[in-house]
Amino acid sequence: MAVLCRVRGRSSIRSWLYTIATNVCLTASKPRPIRMLPSGLTGPYAGPDRPPIPVAAAEVSWLEPLPDAWIAPPADDPAAVAVDRESLRLALIASLQHLTSGQRAILLLRDVLAFSAAETAQILGTTTAAVKSGLQRARARLDELELEPAELLEPTDQRARALLNGYIAAFERSDAGLLEQVLRSDATLEATPFRDWQAGRVTCIHILDAYVLGTPGEWRMLATTANGQPAAAVYRRDADGMLRADGVVVLTATATGVSHVVKFHDPALVATFGFADVLTH
Template identity: 45%
Template sequence: MTDRPSTEDFLRLADPMRRELLAHCYRMTGSVHDAEDLVQETYLRAWRAYDGFEGRSSLRTWLYRIATTVCLTALESRGRRPLPTGLGAPSTEATAPLVERPEVPWLEPVPDGMVGAGADDPAAIVTSRESIRLALIAALQHLPPRQRAILVLRDVLRWRAAEVAEALETTTAAVNSGLQRARAQLNEVSPSLDDPTPPLPHDQREQLDAYVAAFESYDVAALVKLFTRDAVWEMPPFIGWYQGPEEIGRLISVNCPAEHAGDLRLVPVAANGQPAFAVYFRQGDIYTAFSLMVLTLAAEGIRHVAMFFDVGLFEAFGLPSTRPVEERASTTN
């Protein structure tokens, strides 16, 4: 009987997979904070069971099996994490009172760097970014947990049906049936998910610069011109969502606390493989954390903004809670 491997040996072999396992747990849960906890639980379980690992599969496959089981167990006692558009209500009038639901476990964005979408390998970057797009993560929340696991293991990780069946302790026929139902449900709630997300061309980078300039100068009219005709704006924990440039403009005019140029500061970050900004609001001599917004771009303009008011997310993105007023944000990402 071989000696139990040391913690150092186990971590040396398993640690390089931590970011991809975090991405897997994030796809399953829709929460960066839950994903971090579940990866920790995965490594703890794997360490405890490592002396029984016989090498019949790769260490990566074995860790994914454990992570999937950990996620499914956690999801038994947790509800789905929606965005406001996923609650089933129609779009809201911009002048209607804001209704906040802080008790809802809302979907959370994830920093690219935490899940490998900021890696050096271009192919890995494309794969990671496509599989953590905010629209995909939101759509996955509509699936029952086991269907979610089947779809992620088959369509994202490209496992064979037999491998998924073994991991989930079910039959290949059940996996194929579950995958078919999951794909149909995903297409129903978000039929545009198959559209690839291309690298930002030069004109869209200019569009982002214009977006930052309009926000920081509090030029609502300039902002309105940047949205597509069917653009959607949503901002958990508020349950309303708003469609169309004019409605979005009215919403900002009525409810944004900014009053003058310089009241807001946008700092570029990368979330869910998409352009994103940390928004700071000026209070006296400092800017304080206000929100994180994730943008979805189309050829004709900005088609979706998810503005997350959970300032606890700033820590996950490695961002300070305050910034000096004189500090200028970089315009490159």
């Protein structure tokens, strides 16, 4: 470590590592389209009743959830940066769809990882003035989206945990009635890799009840957190009776219920969150 410090002069190891990681990510993102959620593609589906139709993998580059454990510092590390969950939610849910790669990098480094403007400029190889201007434009864009983070509940809030438990119970019992107690009247539901998404509790519950819930015991969910929000690793019972990884679901919990549900249909994500591919009990 002493050698690395000498190599980087006055730069900290943390800043040096983020410089490398950020530049790699920015380079990798140049030839790729912006990652999206279904709601970033079109309005809510209002056509004939039918199951959601998946989009070909080549058509859309989908957003993925981020385990909180990858960003939140250990509680016993006094030197670690305290991550603001509100900033994390905004950066990982909305900004990745609506900001340029440069604005995303600035927002993450400044508002999520708490680097100073000067440190961010050094990491990105630009000026402090450019960082301040980029952050201002990023925040202005988020304001245009009319996000209301103040009403969101922390994942550790007992009300948020109760909502997550209720959502899990609804699936594990195949009980659409439980969703009535969990979802807000204006709730929205979307899932990758499906283009269609639904708005309104009645419509959301209908889609889930008609095409997703299945029979009691078909689903199993294990609570976790993602993007600063309550979430669950999702398992589905296959034809052999095995509970196999199916993906991750993330809930937006508010004091009046769940306002937004995003299901990421990717079995590999379950391992990303530290869970087994198959449940044995």
